[in-house]
Amino acid sequence: MAATPVTDLDAHIDEAIAALELERKVRLLTGAAMFALRGEPAIGLAPMILSDGPTGVRGAEFVGGRIACLLPNATLLAQHWDTAVTEEAGALLADEAAAQRVHVVLGPTINLHRTPLGGRLFEAYGEDPLLTGELAAAYVRGLQEKGIAATPKHFLANESETDRTTADSVVDERTLREVYLLPFEIVVDRADPWAVMASYNLVNGVPATEHAELLDGVLKGEWRYRGLVMSDWFATTSTAASANGGLDLVMPGPGGPWEGRLVAAVRDGRVAESTVDEHVRRLLRLAHRVGALGTQREWPTDLPAPDGLYRRRQLRRLAAGGMTVLVNRNETLPLASSGTVALIGRHAVETVAQGGGSARVRPPHVVSIADGMVAALGADRVSVADGVEVRRHPTAPPPEALRDPEDGRPGMRVTARDAAGAVLGSRHVERAEVLLSPGGWLESAATVELSAEVVLDRPTRMRVGVRGLGEWVFRAGQRRDTANLRGTGALGEGVLVPHAWTADLELRPGDRIIAAVRPGGDHSLLGLVARPAPRPAAEVISAATRAARDADVAVVVVGLTEEQETEGLDKSTLALPGEQDALVAAVAAVAPRTVVVVNAATPVLMPWLDRVDAVLLAGLPGQEAGDAVAAALLGEVEPAGRLVTTFPARDGDGPAWSPVPVGDRVAYAEGTAVGYRGWFREGMPEPLFWFGHGLGYTTWEYGEGDVTVHRDVVRSVAVTLTNTGRRPGREVVQAYLRPADPAEPVRLIGWTAAHLAPGETARVEVPCDIRTQRMWDAEAGGWEPLPAGGAVLIARGLGDVRVTLPLIG
Structure with a gap:
């Protein structure tokens, strides 16, 4: 306290x-x-x-x-x-x-x-x-x-x-x-x-x-x-x-x-x-x-463990409930309680749980979607097929992929040496990466050596290498290489997006990787790379289609990685990396039914959308990712999420596109028409999915609506809402103001959620915020109300407006 x-x-x-x-x-x-x-x-x-x-x-x-x-x-x-x-x-x-x-x-x-x-x-x-x-x-x-x-x-x-x-x-x-x-x-x-x-x-x-x-x-x-x-x-x-x-x-x-x-x-x-x-x-x-001045705070000692049952259930619920059903043709979701599932995709077996950059944490585990689905349905109902390669740059391998050559523990050995080669220190590190920074134990090292034994049960073609700025000498098996990884001096380059060098070679059980580096910066992430070498995309897609053809439903998991969703870098396209679009199209052509799970936090293009039966946006679900996705796909938790950003149908669409400065300037030329506010204007292309969109697992009927206005400000709206489906559900009733002046963009002014059983009807009231119903007068240096008039839109997202309530000007 x-x-x-x-x-x-x-x-x-x-x-x-x-x-x-x-x-x-x-x-x-x-x-x-x-x-x-x-x-x-x-x-x-x-x-x-x-x-x-x-x-x-x-x-x-x-x-x-x-x-x-x-x-x-x-x-x-x-x-x-x-x-x-x-x-x-x-x-x-x-x-x-x-x-x-x-x-x-x-x-x-x-x-x-x-x-x-x-x-x-x-x-x-x-x-x-x-x-x-x-x-x-x-x-x-x-x-x-x-x-x-x-x-x-x-x-x-x-x-x-x-x-x-x-x-x-x-x-x-x-x-x-x-x-x-x-x-x-x-x-x-x-x-x-x-x-x-x-x-x-x-x-x-x-x-x-x-x-x-x-x-x-x-x-x-x-x-x-x-x-x-x-x-x-x-x-x-x-x-x-x-x-x-x-x-x-x-x-x-x-x-x-x-x-x-x-x-x-x-x-x-x-x-x-x-x-x-x-x-x-x-x-x-x-x-x-925060309890650091005067009487010092007492820190609690009885808090839930990150991998304890309480936290796992909590995080599973928080993840699954926010997932968003984008498409659900013929009630494909939730998945049936019987039948076989072909689970396909690199993101199914290596699920991305968090974005890149300074916000990364070290979780107790990350449940992959493959593990979550097998645990939920049983190995007899789920076949798992790896997908195409999704990364251009290597990441740190899991600790269990390597072992310390001195003590055999998962991870690697880090040895610091001075300019004469004398050992300054040697430590076991659980992860296959270590941070060089001022004040750290490696600060005075002239060279840093990383060494590990690759954990293999048979000879395997591996992609191995190093990550981090500096002059490297690399040995693996019988091979010796050098690599000079130089940076531009950009802040965070050596830590947030470290440069890498890799090579593909055959390794045998017991082979070691030894990499020594003369560091190239004061702040640098240094690490090893070790993972199976990628297979050709055509070979992977062929195996996926065979699995899909033999199952009752194919679930293809696609997405982005920390290469696209990261601090320090912006994207250049919304297209899925690698040959993931081709993978989805090939599976959809042969599977009886195809569900796509998108393991990404932000919009992606979906050129295959008309050929699949359902799409679930799973986001970056955290440590309980696979269990949460399974709960959402099977309907144990309703994925009742609604989009918080508009999905373009094509690269370049929307009121603002490039985040790249022009002459060191990022011009916010769209003004107040950011996001859906700009999309909703006349002449704009139709987005792939609107802000606020989300289907859940039931259907809804909106009845009579009314609006309460005081001094030309909308204070609340109300609408009669009925769950017309066969399952209980959560509906997010959204209220938007469309100003009388067409130059003023539409804007969200309130929302509320309703939980209704099948067939249940309720009168839902949405309180509305007055701060979104004002204009800043730059000349006068103060606020003034929007001109009276316009309309209130009660909607399930701006692409599905159910009630329009005109306002008297």
């Missing part, structure tokens, strides 16, 4: 600040390490630990840290359209943080899905600002009610990963206010987050970490935000400008642009000491809230 409340916290904090000289105050305002803040015994301040989120608490170790729960990704949770779900996720993460003695979780991510090519969309809630804001506020409440700080990020207009540290997001003031600031405004108003993270990018020419207009003017001024503003990691590039612009904490540390340089800026009058005091005040307020 948090620290004992101080009777007059502000006075207590003022006394603490007064007791510190300038150098000691400034020292607190830069991280002590990559994910740690300094303590100050003189004022009773304990060190604080931060951890990446938002789908798991990784802890202070970037690689090889503690085993932790891996939740379904943010879009999958958001597809519930249920604030209770994100609040539950926040509470779960608070427990996970407490188990690791972490004070601050770096999440939620509440940037918007401006373009479907964004590489980091899997961390964010969707393309609508109201939905994003309400879901994020609930997540923050779930964390902070248990004394763990949340950190909504990335403030602001950080919707691209390409050149994210230098790109200038060019956004007009009205669009900033109505769209991109709105989720943060809702979170500040409804959840009072204890920290906010400023982003890497520039906003209209000013770095976000020193944007006084946004940080001091809007966030701390207009919204009266009393929490702390921290930088994204290595994002701060100035001293006086950032200190005067509203930034409170520079991360990480030690070092960086503050510390001694900020002391000097105060001494020469460029920064007032009162400004430093205000930053420290906010830091100490955060410390008090």
Whole structure:
């Protein structure tokens, strides 16, 4: 629990600040390490630990840290359209943080899905600002009610990963206010987050970490935000400008642009000491809230284990319930209780549970879809066929694929040597990768050697190699190679998207891989590659069609990988990687029925859509992936999710497409018509699937609707709803405002969920948010209501409007 409340916290904090000289105050305002803040015994301040989120608490170790729960990704949770779900996720993460003695979780991510090519969309809630804001506020409440700080990020207009540290997001003031600031405004108003993270990018020419207009003017001024503003990691590039612009904490540390340089800026009058005091005040307020100031918090010891039955059931439910039925012809889903299933695809046997980048955690396990379906139906009913290759770049093999040549444990041996070749240290590492970073045990190594025995029961053609920046010497079996993997110097390149070298060769049981590297950077992920060499696509597809022809139903699992859904990179296409489209088409041509499961968090193209019987969007389902997919396919849990972003039918369609800066500028030219708001305009092509779409496992009839308006603002709508199907179901009733002025885009103003039994009828009321029914007048610098009139649309997604209620202008 948090620290004992101080009777007059502000006075207590003022006394603490007064007791510190300038150098000691400034020292607190830069991280002590990559994910740690300094303590100050003189004022009773304990060190604080931060951890990446938002789908798991990784802890202070970037690689090889503690085993932790891996939740379904943010879009999958958001597809519930249920604030209770994100609040539950926040509470779960608070427990996970407490188990690791972490004070601050770096999440939620509440940037918007401006373009479907964004590489980091899997961390964010969707393309609508109201939905994003309400879901994020609930997540923050779930964390902070248990004394763990949340950190909504990335403030602001950080919707691209390409050149994210230098790109200038060019956004007009009205669009900033109505769209991109709105989720943060809702979170500040409804959840009072204890920290906010400023982003890497520039906003209209000013770095976000020193944007006084946004940080001091809007966030701390207009919204009266009393929490702390921290930088994204290595994002701060100035001293006086950032200190005067509203930034409170520079991360990480030690070092960086503050510390001694900020002391000097105060001494020469460029920064007032009162400004430093205000930053420290906010830091100490955060410390008090998380139990690190004064009486120290007591950490619980009886929390559920990440692999315990309670967490496994919880995570299975959270994943399965957010999955979305996109197509279901002739009630193909849920699958019948009898008959045989051919389960096909690389994503079936190597299910992708999380996206790439800093948010990755080390789960206790990942249940593959193959294992989940076999466990649910039995091996006699399920045949499993591998799919085509889906990755261009290798990943770390599972620990059980390698063993330490010295002690035989799963994993590898890491040996550090100095320039003369003397051993500085040798350790067993459970994973086939290790992080080289300042302050780590490998920091002073001139060379790092990775060695492992490949676990084989017979001679096998393997794809082996190395990952990470540097000059490598590689040996495997009788082969010796060299590889020089050089980077461009881009932030995170050596860690988030490490370069790799591989070769295919025959290995025998007992063969070893030995790779020595002269590292090519201060921050670099170093690892081994070892996996069976890929087979030709034609051979794989032929085997898949044979399996499909002999089964009652074929379930083909396709998707993206961390190569497309990752921090640090954007996509260039929505097409599935590899020959997955050809695989689906070939199976659909011979199978009696074909179900496609999409193991991806964001839109993909589906050129085979008219040839398959059902499509289930499974997202990135977390550690219980396979059990959750099985539960959804078999109807044990209704996959009642609704889309949180619009799916284009073709590359290039939509109001915004490329996230790549042009001349260092990302122009938000679509203005307020982001996502479905732009799609709904006249002249736009029909998307593949609309925002809000989702079928579930029953059918619904919408009856009479009405609307309550007060002072030209829609306060609520109501509709009569009947479950006309044969199964109980959950319906998400969505309310949209279509303004009278055609230049003003349609916008979501409210939603609510109803759970009804077959044949049951209910009157469902949808409360509507007034913040989406206003316009920002940039000239006057204030809000004004939208012109009266227009209509309210009650819908099952914008592609299925059931009731239109005109408003009197």
